[in-house]
Structures are given as C-alpha cells and as structure tokens.
Amino acid sequence: MSKNSEKPEEGKEPESSWKDVIYNPRTGEFFGRTARNWGLILLFYLVFYGFLTAMFVFTMWAMLQTLNDDAPKYRDRVASPGLAIRPNSLNIVFNRSEPLQYGQYVQHLESFLHQYNDSEQAKNDLCMVGQYSEQDEEPQKKVCQFRRSLLQDCSGIEDTTFGYAQGQPCVIVKMNRIIGLKPAGDPYINCTSKSEKPLQMQYFPHEGTIDRMYFPYYGKKAHSEKPLQMQYFPHEGTIDRMYFPYYGKKAHEGYVQPLVAVKLLLKKEDYNSELIVECMVEGSNLKNNDERDKFLGRITFRVLVTE
Numbered sequence: 001m002s003k004n005s006e007k008p009e010e011g012k013e014p015e016s017s018w019k020d021v022i023y024n025p026r027t028g029e030f031f032g033r034t035a036r037n038w039g040l041i042l043l044f045y046l047v048f049y050g051f052l053t054a055m056f057v058f059t060m061w062a063m064l065q066t067l068n069d070d071a072p073k074y075r076d077r078v079a080s081p082g083l084a085i086r087p088n089s090l091n092i093v094f095n096r097s098e099p100l101q102y103g104q105y106v107q108h109l110e111s112f113l114h115q116y117n118d119s120e121q122a123k124n125d126l127c128m129v130g131q132y133s134e135q136d137e138e139p140q141k142k143v144c145q146f147r148r149s150l151l152q153d154c155s156g157i158e159d160t161t162f163g164y165a166q167g168q169p170c171v172i173v174k175m176n177r178i179i180g181l182k183p184a185g186d187p188y189i190n191c192t193s194k195s196e197k198p199l200q201m202q203y204f205p206h207e208g209t210i211d212r213m214y215f216p217y218y219g220k221k222a223h224s225e226k227p228l229q230m231q232y233f234p235h236e237g238t239i240d241r242m243y244f245p246y247y248g249k250k251a252h253e254g255y256v257q258p259l260v261a262v263k264l265l266l267k268k269e270d271y272n273s274e275l276i277v278e279c280m281v282e283g284s285n286l287k288n289n290d291e292r293d294k295f296l297g298r299i300t301f302r303v304l305v306t307e
C-alpha cells in the first residue's frame, strides 16, 4: 500500500531529472556540469595528455640518439658465427643418373652464386690477401671481391652440374655474417666424414673375408670411421681475413661473404650408403664445439648418392 502512494511522487522527479541530466536550464549545466566546469576539465586533460605525449616523444628521441644505424647496440660479448651450407638441405639425397633428382640442388647453387659472378664482382675492390679490411672511418665501405671462379671445379662454370652428375657433389660452406667480427688466426674449413657400414656387411656377413671384426654389432647409431676424399676450393678451405670485418647491411652495401666449396669425391663403394659429413671452422679463435649450439662454427649433413 505504501508503495502505491510513493510511486506518483517518484514518477515526477525522474521525468524532470532525466532531461536535466542533459541540459538543466535553471543552472545552465550540461550533464551536470557548467560550461566553465567542462572547459576546465578539457583543459586539464589536454595539458595532462599533452605532457604524457611530450614525455613519451622525448624519451623515445633520447633513446634513439644512443642507437647507431649501422650496427646493433647490444651484441654477444664473444660473437662466433654459425655455419650454413648450400644447397640449403641437411639431407642431400639423389640418384646421379637422374637429373631430375639433383636438379633442385644444382639450381639452388647456381642462383646462390649469381651474386658472385666474376662480372658482378669486378665492380668490387681487390683487397690485400691476409689483411683485415678495417675501414671504421670511411663512410662508404669497400667490398672485397670474391669471384665465383675461385671455386674452380665447384664454381658451376665448367661443370654446370657442380659434380652432381658424376656423383661427386659440391657443397658450399658459408659462415654467417657477424658485424665487427675479426677472427684471429687463419680460419679454414675442415670436413670429415663418417659412414654407416655398407648394408651388405651389416645384414649378410658371409665367408671368412668379412669376419669377426664386424661383431658384435653395436646398433645403427655406432658409425664406423671411413675417410672420404674431399677437395676444397679455395685451396685448403681457407677463409681469407680480407673479408673481415663486416660493417652491417646498411654501411657495407654489396658485401659478399667468403665461401668454401667442398667437393665430396665419392668412389664406387661410397654409393648407396649414407655418409655423414661434418664441417668445422678451424685454425682460429672461432668456436666450433659448443655443447648447446650444434651450428656454432660447425655443421653436419647427410649425403646419400645412388647410381
């Protein structure tokens, strides 16, 4: 009962107040505040956000002043490069009688080497062999030539299949770029190979010729050492100091990394069995045996050539 009597009273008030919420002609208030009041609030936020923006812009600017366009600000203390190979596959498998099977590798090598074309490299500088190309002051850094023809049998110039058609494939080893790196000593690439015992020996040991020496069998993982002949280009797989240091993508336009090509001289008995090849950078202070990073200064890949 009491609720009924209250309702009419309540009903009046809200009607007048909801309009007043928007604009109250008596006090001149919009949404409960006068124009002056609104103006002050607006001013406050303008100043407040203006200040925040200015502070943000200033700190950003101040931080950018400390950066250098040419080189990253924070780098590992002792940088060591990783190794990579071309063709870009850690599992090189092909039948040397089937051009379709090795075509992708050949094409990959060919397109990778375009930037090393002698005609392209002729534009770059001839540098002093064995000397670092230090040029910290020069705004325009010179680029040392690395001519494709240095890779000789693995250059793809005379043998356009890079040895794949003969079943003696070339693999190009390159070191990742690290700005400012100057390897001490005379780095070179050294590759070693392992192979699994030929399948016939594992599964069909027969007669006295293949005797006790093959037993016991220690499982698939235990590899037998079996040196494979390899040929390095340039000679002895050396990486000349003249290609260091590298000054960064922007400062050192057109820089090309030095390469080492390794020709795997497979023989008749090497076909149809898997070879594991490990290449390492040696002869310098560059790391090549990090427990955690198996690509630091080394790379392992598999090769299986059938005929």
Ligand SMILES: *[C@@H]1O[C@H](CO)[C@@H](O)[C@H](O)[C@H]1NC(C)=O
Residues within 6 Å of the ligand: 114, 115, 117, 119, 120
């Ligand atoms: C590099 O040389 C090869 C032939 O040796 C040619 O087909 C290719 O177009 C050249 N590439 C450049 C970028 O000059």
Ligand SMILES: *[C@@H]1O[C@H](CO)[C@@H](O)[C@H](O)[C@H]1NC(C)=O
Residues within 6 Å of the ligand: 190, 191, 192, 282
């Ligand atoms: C290459 O590495 C193998 C195995 O570690 C080693 O026996 C050989 O002496 C090395 N060759 C060179 C030229 O350092």
Ligand SMILES: *[C@@H]1O[C@H](CO)[C@@H](O)[C@H](O)[C@H]1NC(C)=O
Residues within 6 Å of the ligand: 095, 096, 097, 098, 306, 307
């Ligand atoms: C490789 O290719 C040749 C020719 O096509 C063929 O006779 C041979 O059986 C192939 N080898 C293997 C292991 O597939």
